[in-house]
Amino acid sequence: MPAFRQVGEKQLPNPVLCMAWSPKRDLIALANTTGELLLHRLASFQRVWSLPPSEYTGKEITALAWRPDGKILAFSLGDTKQVVLCGVEKAEILHVFPMQNPVTCMHWMEVVEESSALSSFYSSEDESKLFLPKLPTLPKSYSTTSKIFSEEKSDEIMNLLGEVRLNILVLGGDAGFVELYAYGMYKIATLTGVSGTCRSLSLSSDLKSLSVITEVRSADNNPEICYIQLDTGLLSDCLPEVTRMARKFTHISTLLQYLHLSLTCMCEAWEDILMQMDLRLTKFVQEKNTSTQVQDEFLELLLWGQSSPELQALLMNLLTVKGLKKLGQSIESSYSSIQKLVISHLQSGSEALLYHLSEVKGMSLWKQKFEPLGPRFSSYRRCDHSCGFIFSESQRTSAGD
Structure with missing residues (x-):
């Protein structure tokens, strides 16, 4: 060789x-x-x-x-x-x-199970594109606008979902910590019955079993390597339902981020107005040598028609007709930006979020199909009869022989 x-x-x-x-x-x-x-x-x-x-x-x-x-x-x-x-x-x-715990190993796998029913489900699952308009791109003029919703990456949600077929990220950690995430984002299961620190794990392509290698410390602190196989048949049986729930979760989480960024843009548009006022009042505040507050001086001018020399200089030099006109244009522009964000972005994102939440509500009422995804879905049983076994590092050699 x-x-x-x-x-x-x-x-x-x-x-x-x-x-x-x-x-x-x-x-x-x-x-x-x-x-x-x-x-x-x-x-x-x-x-x-x-x-x-x-x-x-x-x-x-x-x-x-x-x-x-x-x-x-x-x-x-x-x-x-x-x-x-x-x-x-x-x-x-x-x-x-x-x-909750530090992750020591991970495995990302793709479901390869094929059937005519599952193929038709994959092709018709995401009908939201038929009923919902495309989310408007957030304005680039604001520094906090996320790259996820820029023009060249407006379909980033599909990048997070990847191909239509389901893929699952399996995470293992200390104290027998094992969790499964559909599309790497949506937690679909927390597995129990595992002891020790996970060193390696692998979920079968048909989702029917999960193999885990753990390190367990004995009473005298000597490490023992253990192999555990878990029955995850419930995950395989509920594959279409799990896929639908996972994709809905990803849509909803992305829409929540979109709405958050829309609100942030609205706040920044309002801050532009305050910034315009602040630039005109900063010099006045710095040069003011009176003991009264700025708002008190403006109130005194409004009630009694009297103003300090500094306020007079501000009104004569900075707040001229031309300056006030420019300030008014800035305020009008900011209000216009806020109005567009409310009508276009905030409303579109809210309608899309309401659509997906309504579908989730309908799924929760369909107990015949989606009830297995409830509390029982987070606990798997261990195969103790034919495929479930544990052996130490010393036993592995003899078992392999």
Whole structure:
């Protein structure tokens, strides 16, 4: 048998903690000890981009996983207990959600089960496009406008959902912590019956079983490696319902962010008016040598027709007819922007949110199909008869023999 031949080598400035190959492209993701996420090409090992650590996310990357289509990279942060979804094309953080426990391993898989009923469900599931207009793009004039809703990325929700077929991100951590997230965003299950720290896990493509390798500390603090297989047949049985709920959740969470950004733009438009007034009053406040407040001086002018020399200078020099006209135009422009945001963006986002919430309400009333997704859905049973077994590291060798 011929020996493996080394085809390349590259020195890195910092030690690498974990790495993951892209399932679709010639790319490899690396996480180093400084909390930096790197993307390299495998052929030449040239750096494509790097995502430095930040106070907003965290600095201790503990696990990596590619979405099956290779367009989004998920990584977990141990210091802030968060999971981050990052766009591969431009290293953009698309979604962040908190975790109760630090994540030690993750696996992102795609459902490959095919049936005529499921195929027709996938093709007709998202009917909102037939009834709802496209969300207007948020104005670019405001600094807080998210890239998610810019013109070139107005369909970012589909980037988060990926292809229509369901994909599931499985997360494992300390104290037997295992959770499943549809499309990497919507938590569909929290698994019980697992002990120890998860070191590796894999969900079968038909969603009927989950294999977990854990590390358990014995009484004398010696590590034991255990293998557990969980029956997740309920997830497979409810695949269409789980998919519909997950997609609705993603639509609703994106719309909530859209509404939040619309309100932020309205606040910034109002702040423009206040800024125009502030620029005209700053000099007056700085030069004023009287003991009275600014509002008191304006009130005195309104009631008695008397004003201080500083207020007279302000009215004669700064608040001229031309200056007041310009200020009025600024106020009118800001009010016009707020009105457009209310009529166009806020109303469109609210109508779309109401549509999806109404569908969720209807789904909750359809007990025959969606009742299994209730509290019972968060607990799976362990296979103790044929496929459920645990053995230590020393037992593994004999079992393998």
